Amino acid sequence: MTARTLAEKILSRASGRDVRAGDLAIVPVSRVMVHDSVIDAVMAGMKALGKERVWDTERVCVFVDHAAPAPTPVVADSHRVLREWVRGQRIATFYDAGEGVCHQIMVEDGFCEPGTVIVGSDSHSNSYGSVGAFGAGMGATDIAVALALGRTWLRVPESIKVQFVGQLRPGVTWKDAITKVVGEVGTDGARYACVEFHGVGSLPQGDRITLSGMSTEMGAKAGIVVDTPEAPEWLHPDADASYTRVVRVDLDALEPQVAVPPRVDQVVDVSAVAGTAVDIVFLGSCTNGRLVDMRQVVQLLRGRRIAPEVRLEVVPASRRQFEDALADGTIAALSRAGAVVGASGCGPCLGRQGGVLAGAEICLSTANRNYKGRMGSPEASIYIGSPYVAAVAALTGVIDDPRPFLEADEESFDLLVAHRRRSRPAVGAASARAGDRARELVGAVPIRTSPQVFGMEVED
Amino acid sequence: MARAWKFGDDLDTDQILPGRYAPFMTGQDKFHAYAFHDARPEFATTVKPGDVLVGGDNFGCGSSREYAVAALKVHGIGGVVAKSFARIFFRNCINLGIPVLESADAADLVADGDDVTLDLVAGRLRTPCGAATLRPLPRFAQEILSAGGVVSYLRAHGDFPALD
Numbered sequence: 206m207t208a209r210t211l212a213e214k215i216l217s218r219a220s221g222r223d224v225r226a227g228d229l230a231i232v233p234v235s236r237v238m239v240h241d242s243v244i245d246a247v248m249a250g251m252k253a254l255g256k257e258r259v260w261d262t263e264r265v266c267v268f269v270d271h272a273a274p275a276p277t278p279v280v281a282d283s284h285r286v287l288r289e290w291v292r293g294q295r296i297a298t299f300y301d302a303g304e305g306v307c308h309q310i311m312v313e314d315g316f317c318e319p320g321t322v323i324v325g326s327d328s329h330s331n332s333y334g335s336v337g338a339f340g341a342g343m344g345a346t347d348i349a350v351a352l353a354l355g356r357t358w359l360r361v362p363e364s365i366k367v368q369f370v371g372q373l374r375p376g377v378t379w380k381d382a383i384t385k386v387v388g389e390v391g392t393d394g395a396r397y398a399c400v401e402f403h404g405v406g407s408l409p410q411g412d413r414i415t416l417s418g419m420s421t422e423m424g425a426k427a428g429i430v431v432d433t434p435e436a437p438e439w440l441h442p443d444a445d446a447s448y449t450r451v452v453r454v455d456l457d458a459l460e461p462q463v464a465v466p467p468r469v470d471q472v473v474d475v476s477a478v479a480g481t482a483v484d485i486v487f488l489g490s491c492t493n494g495r496l497v498d499m500r501q502v503v504q505l506l507r508g509r510r511i512a513p514e515v516r517l518e519v520v521p522a523s524r525r526q527f528e529d530a531l532a533d534g535t536i537a538a539l540s541r542a543g544a545v546v547g548a549s550g551c552g553p554c555l556g557r558q559g560g561v562l563a564g565a566e567i568c569l570s571t572a573n574r575n576y577k578g579r580m581g582s583p584e585a586s587i588y589i590g591s592p593y594v595a596a597v598a599a600l601t602g603v604i605d606d607p608r609p610f611l612e613a614d615e616e617s618f619d620l621l622v623a624h625r626r627r628s629r630p631a632v633g634a635a636s637a638r639a640g641d642r643a644r645e646l647v648g649a650v651p652i653r654t655s656p657q658v659f660g661m662e663v664e665d
Numbered sequence: 666m667a668r669a670w671k672f673g674d675d676l677d678t679d680q681i682l683p684g685r686y687a688p689f690m691t692g693q694d695k696f697h698a699y700a701f702h703d704a705r706p707e708f709a710t711t712v713k714p715g716d717v718l719v720g721g722d723n724f725g726c727g728s729s730r731e732y733a734v735a736a737l738k739v740h741g742i743g744g745v746v747a748k749s750f751a752r753i754f755f756r757n758c759i760n761l762g763i764p765v766l767e768s769a770d771a772a773d774l775v776a777d778g779d780d781v782t783l784d785l786v787a788g789r790l791r792t793p794c795g796a797a798t799l800r801p802l803p804r805f806a807q808e809i810l811s812a813g814g815v816v817s818y819l820r821a822h823g824d825f826p827a828l829d
Contacts (some may be wrong), residue, residue: 229803229805230828231825231828240688241689242689242730243730244731245688245689246688246731246735250761250816253816253820254816254820255820261753271689272689272690276691279689279690279691279692285690285742320797326729327728328727328728328729328753329728330729342729342753343729343753343756344729344730344732344734344753344756345731345759345761346756346757346760346815347731347756347757347760349698350760350815350819353819354819354824356825358805392675392723392726393675393722393723394749396723396749396751396752397752424723424726424752426752442752449769468675479732519799551714555684556683556684556685556726556821557684557690574727576677576680576727577679577680577681577703577704578680578684578685578703579678582739583683583684604780635779661827
């Protein structure tokens with residue numbers, strides 16, 4: 206058998222041996238990505254290894270993005286230590302607070318060479334597969350080892366093929382497509398595997414980051430888009446390569462998708478959660494914090510103010526995305542609509558900074574995770590959806606199908622908004638009732654619900 | 666004898682250590698006190714060195730945060746046994762020297778609070794309802810674990826264990 210998957214091709218090339226799924230390989234890394242959240246442990250790891258210097262100052266990329274700008278003195282101290290370390294190590298590539306999310310910058314500023322192995326201190330390092338790199342997230346000690354040696358060890362993963370067919374309809378996005386895939390495959394369906402995305406090669410880079418980054422939510426080691434414009438000639442999977450599973454997604458038939466808390470793989474058509482009250486909308490993250498996402502929200506808001514009961518938190522994924530959105534008036538339009546625009550970075554996606562959730566609050570987020578406690582209070586609920594769904598939630602205060610809003614003429618648009626706002630459960634009781642609705646859905650939807658989804662016994 | 670702490674499927678790292686209590690947020694000397702803060706509030710004050718965590722599928726999914734494993738290390742957890750593990754959590758345990766073992770039957774045999782014995786030599790988790798079988802680790806991982814983690818291994822040998 207000679208046919209090989211992308212993972213087998215990249216890891217064979219990197220390791221200099223013909224390796225197949227299941228083999229262990231020791232491979233050089235082309236870059237190591239490190240961010241603020243783990244720097245103390247990474248430094249401690251290098252010290253414990255007895256290594257004072259990183260193996261190659263040109264191949265290390267450091268970011269302050271996870272809690273940036275610093276929300277507390279403890280974090281501020283950690284950032285100070287990180288800056289001193291970067292200077293002391295003479296690391297050339299350093300992006301300080303406000304520059305943006307590590308993954309967005311790694312891709313848009315060209316640090317991800319297609320066909321190479323890149324390890325990052327963040328689980329969404331899979332994002333580098335958007336340009337054909339084998340990007341894998343690792344913990345702090347693995348990163349310390351990679352920084353010290355310039356190498357890492359990997360088990361060559363089996364691969365899962367996701368085949369997209371057809372065309373997305375208006376109002377349906379690649380976020381909906383990948384959320385559908387996560388729902389089909391499940392949070393552990395791609396554990397230890399590489400997900401190959403077929404049928405989307407020439408998609409804009411940003412949408413490809415959405416796909417590759419979300420492969421993490423299926424447990425994948427890497428998520429690589431096949432035949433991207435950046436990919437060299439040798440980098441495409443053989444026609445008869447072996448896959449453990451093939452998932453076909455019919456884009457023509459796809460509806461807007463929503464992941465229902467507290468699981469990313471608890472995925473329903475938006476109609477199943479229509480009418481759920483929302484307190485706060487988060488537009489941002491490496492998954493959906495780009496100009497195209499902000500434009501989609503502005504397109505749907507049509508110059509209207511957001512609903513009075515709702516906050517809209519916008520965090521551009523990088524300074525470049527922010528500046529592009531400034532230049533074309535998108536930021537001004539969001540601000541006029543009532544949005545709070547935060548400094549580029551991870552923002553409230555992981556509940557550390559800028560708009561964390563209160564108990565019983567319900568959030569519609571364009572990010573990638575809705576675990577209990579992810580964005581703040583463990584009592585808060587997080588629905589995951591596309592920027593269009595986010596825009597409707599901000600405008601009306603409820604989750605709804607964005608397509609009628611996109612299609613309506615001006616007069617019927619306002620009627621639709623008014624109707625939806627009236628239907629929103631009253632504040633206070635609203636949160637409780639919407640929470641009940643989420644629980645009903647958990648019972649009604651025939652997908653991977655476990656009585657121990659929180660890792661603790663559920664009382665009833 | 667050790668206490669078994671039983672968890673379900675898909676236990677994510679936000680449950681093991683919520684992001685808001687990362688060492689980065691709370692300080693290097695305090696973060697472990699927030700282990701299972703939301704999911705099992707009594708854990709951090711009652712866990713004993715040598716206790717064993719037992720879970721279902723996809724144990725440790727979610728964020729790459731090694732400090733979730735580091736918190737378990739500070740508490741002296743004797744091992745983690747689950748039907749299957751999320752990949753980054755698995756690596757982090759090997760790297761920090763916490764035995765991390767797959768078992769098809771442990772989760773079914775163990776109830777929370779059981780007295781159990783983790784016998785790594787025999788490859789068994791002994792429980793009041795019988796012995797669960799532990800799947801042997803690859804030699805590569807065993808060598809790192811036996812050294813007490815990847816840092817100790819690399820300090821002693823200068824490089825990764827040899828591949829077969």
